[in-house]
Amino acid sequence: MFEKYFFQLKKLRFKQVIYPVISVAFFAMVVFVFAKSAVFLSLSINKMFLATERASEAEAQKIDLESYFLVAKKLNLPEIVIAPSPEVEVSPELSKEPEASFLVSPEPPLPPEDKTLLKIVIYNSTLKPGLAGLLKTSLVDAGFSVAKTGNLAPPKETTLLQVKPSKKSYQNSLQEILELVNQSYQPESWQELDEAGEFDVVIVIGEK
Structure with missing residues (x-):
């Protein structure tokens, strides 16, 4: 039985074997590149949508404030005052560089008595x-x-x-x-x- 298969393999030529192998390898490479490209495109699209969503939220907040100011002006509603963030003042004492401290070496101990x-x-x-x-x-x-x-x-x-x-x-x-x-x-x-x-x-x- 094995002699039959061995005889058939022996009859195969090199050209009959190499072309199918190259075709399979090329197909596998195409599938791999396609999968990597799909992952890259998916991540890029997610980042783009996230940035667009954040920009839309900021724009919506800006439009809401502008609309409120217009309505408040017509209805004599109190205006919202957005106070700027206070600046932290640095104390002049803290800004001073620490003075160098000088260590006084202790006196050497007296030699033991004999x-x-x-x-x-x-x-x-x-x-x-x-x-x-x-x-x-x-x-x-x-x-x-x-x-x-x-x-x-x-x-x-x-x-x-x-x-x-x-x-x-x-x-x-x-x-x-x-x-x-x-x-x-x-x-x-x-x-x-x-x-x-x-x-x-x-x-x-x-x-x-």
């Missing part, structure tokens, strides 16, 4: 041994460097704190020392220490 630079000595002026060593341990744990501990006579009734004037800039460190000493004693306020001394901070533990 508490290890303070040379601290602790004296025990009581009859209870080991108090200077206990306070040294608290200060070292807090990051301070205690250069020396020892005993001092005669006994003091109140704990003393002394600092050189040149080291008063270590405000945070001195406040921390005061708080640590306050945990066990009731020291007086900081007193000035002689600048010629060996140590920057002197702590004398008293009875209270």
Whole structure:
């Protein structure tokens, strides 16, 4: 069966095949162009009618106003006054260009204090041994460097704190020392220490 169809196709010549194919392709192209043209014409007609309709509405409104003015004049009817749209005045203050603002840069923060630079000595002026060593341990744990501990006579009734004037800039460190000493004693306020001394901070533990 297939051999029969194959034999018939083989007998067909090139001219017998190409002409029908060209005819079908040409017909399809004509249909496509016609469809595109119809869509384009439809859109153009719609736009034209829309523009005409808007123009007719505007003209009708104009004619209605003119007719009203004529009738109103004959019948002594009040006339319609169409006020122009008010113009918006710009305040001179708003029209001014904003002045340039200058940002003031904040002062740079102070460098952190190096508490290890303070040379601290602790004296025990009581009859209870080991108090200077206990306070040294608290200060070292807090990051301070205690250069020396020892005993001092005669006994003091109140704990003393002394600092050189040149080291008063270590405000945070001195406040921390005061708080640590306050945990066990009731020291007086900081007193000035002689600048010629060996140590920057002197702590004398008293009875209270």
